[in-house]
Amino acid sequence: MTKNHKARIFLAVLAFFMICNTPYNHTNAQETNNLVKKIVLDAGHGGKDPGAIGKRTKEKNLTLAITLKLGKYIEEKIPGVEVVYTRTTDKFLELKTRTDIAIEENADVFISIHINSCKDKNVKGVCTYVTGLARSQENLELAMLENSVIKNEENYEAKYGDILNQTIDYESEYIASSLFQNVHHEQSICLAGYIQNQFKTRTGRKDLGVKQANFAVLWRATMPSVLVECGFISNPDEEKEMATDYWQSIIASAIFRAFRQYKEDLEAGRLNSSHSQNAPKGEISQQQPTNNNQQVSNPQPITSKICLKVQLKSSADRIPLNSKIFKGIENVEEIKIDGMYKYTVGCEQDMQKILQIQNEVRKKIPDAFVIAVKGNQRLDINTAKKELGIK
Numbered sequence: 001m002t003k004n005h006k007a008r009i010f011l012a013v014l015a016f017f018m019i020c021n022t023p024y025n026h027t028n029a030q031e032t033n034n035l036v037k038k039i040v041l042d043a044g045h046g047g048k049d050p051g052a053i054g055k056r057t058k059e060k061n062l063t064l065a066i067t068l069k070l071g072k073y074i075e076e077k078i079p080g081v082e083v084v085y086t087r088t089t090d091k092f093l094e095l096k097t098r099t100d101i102a103i104e105e106n107a108d109v110f111i112s113i114h115i116n117s118c119k120d121k122n123v124k125g126v127c128t129y130v131t132g133l134a135r136s137q138e139n140l141e142l143a144m145l146e147n148s149v150i151k152n153e154e155n156y157e158a159k160y161g162d163i164l165n166q167t168i169d170y171e172s173e174y175i176a177s178s179l180f181q182n183v184h185h186e187q188s189i190c191l192a193g194y195i196q197n198q199f200k201t202r203t204g205r206k207d208l209g210v211k212q213a214n215f216a217v218l219w220r221a222t223m224p225s226v227l228v229e230c231g232f233i234s235n236p237d238e239e240k241e242m243a244t245d246y247w248q249s250i251i252a253s254a255i256f257r258a259f260r261q262y263k264e265d266l267e268a269g270r271l272n273s274s275h276s277q278n279a280p281k282g283e284i285s286q287q288q289p290t291n292n293n294q295q296v297s298n299p300q301p302i303t304s305k306i307c308l309k310v311q312l313k314s315s316a317d318r319i320p321l322n323s324k325i326f327k328g329i330e331n332v333e334e335i336k337i338d339g340m341y342k343y344t345v346g347c348e349q350d351m352q353k354i355l356q357i358q359n360e361v362r363k364k365i366p367d368a369f370v371i372a373v374k375g376n377q378r379l380d381i382n383t384a385k386k387e388l389g390i391k
Contacts, residue, residue: 036263038379039074040102040110042217043067043225043321047092052117054233056244060090067113069252078260083154109191109262110225111255115242117234118185124235126199128192128391129227131183131218158172185341186314187224190271195228195260203254212367228255250355252358265362278323306384307347309333310361315341327364337378344371349388 027329043064045051051059054128064087071083084105086098101307191211208229218225230251231238241247265271312326318341319325321332326343335342345361348354354370361368372384379387 034080035267036081036108038084038105038107039109039111040084040086040105040107040258041067041071042086042098042102042110043079044112044114044217046087046090048267052115052374053199054117055236057233057239059117059233062115062230062233062242062248063086063113064090065248066242066252066255068253069249070111070113072257073252074259077256078263081263085341094159095216096220098217098384100386101105102225103220103222106205107223109220110221110223111259112225114228114229116226116229118232119234121234121236124232124238126196126231127211127229128195128345129133129215129218129229130188130192131212131221131225132216146187184222186338187266188226188273189211189314191224191258191262192226194262195255196257198254199251202248202257218388233333260355262275282321306349306372306387306390308349308351308370308372308384309344310346310354310358310363311342311344311371312365312368313343314342317341319343327359329364333374335376342371342373342378344373351385 045059045060045063047060049060049065050256053059068088071085074081074083084101084107086101087093098112111120134177146289176238193356196207196210199205215227218227233242233243234237241253249278312329312332313319316339321334321343326332329345331345332343335344346354346357348357358368358370370380370381372381374384
């Protein structure tokens, strides 16, 4: 049995076990009261792992200060929400332990707080990540930097080898993630969108968007999860600001307001609805230059057969099919699922064929990924494969 085949079996079994033990969240407005009762806040790095180092500060100290302030705001201003911290002191935690805490606590939301760094000291701004394969060089480098803490753990190669080297077999990962991770993918994107909106409108910090990367600390999460990069420690101005109690409070307050709005909209049943005035776009920002030669494509009629499709974009608002955002990709289709507009290409019933389309699309849109659709309903990939007779 090959290593990849063993990995596929392990991931599928792990996914089945975890989805069976993950509570189902109803989305009917009458059944969504108190959906968010517990949040786990993770202050990145700690102890022997300092994280990124600036001229005057260390990432581990800044993340802890911001996280404790964020937790205090939630405890004081949102009754009924329990806050659990992965750490409240300067101590080292394995990445697996951080996620395990969220899983064992049966958390409804997981937020990991980090500080960014860049060789170019002029780079500044904030961005929020959701889990996914790092297909752009920028996202890949950041994921590998954040994941490098793994090397401080005993027997790390056996535990995290594929994640650390970004060599996880995509099909194997998708089978697993479609069961217990992608269930919450849209909610994670929405929460990330709220956070970026708050940073942009309330703090004036540069908005670097919602992005996707394969962070080890998010990979096993079974609830809506985001990783927030609150600024650049390598930028002298941002480091100076983040070292102050005032700016730590401003940053914590922005994330707090985003979390509160997410909770309110989720529990009112309007999270993925354009009726919410503050609803985020639910889009992952792209890294490639735009193409001005966009061809207009008409959506195909919805059918009852199962289609494996490549999703390019998801939005609460309609996007013109000739938009530059699709990078000149032809035959883009629009489908509305659960109040969100999905923009896709392809309609295959063969996994290898759709993966070939995905590989071509990712040359222009690195964050594109495979979904399964039947009519106007989205299926998890494992169910689709079973119905299609794909082994």
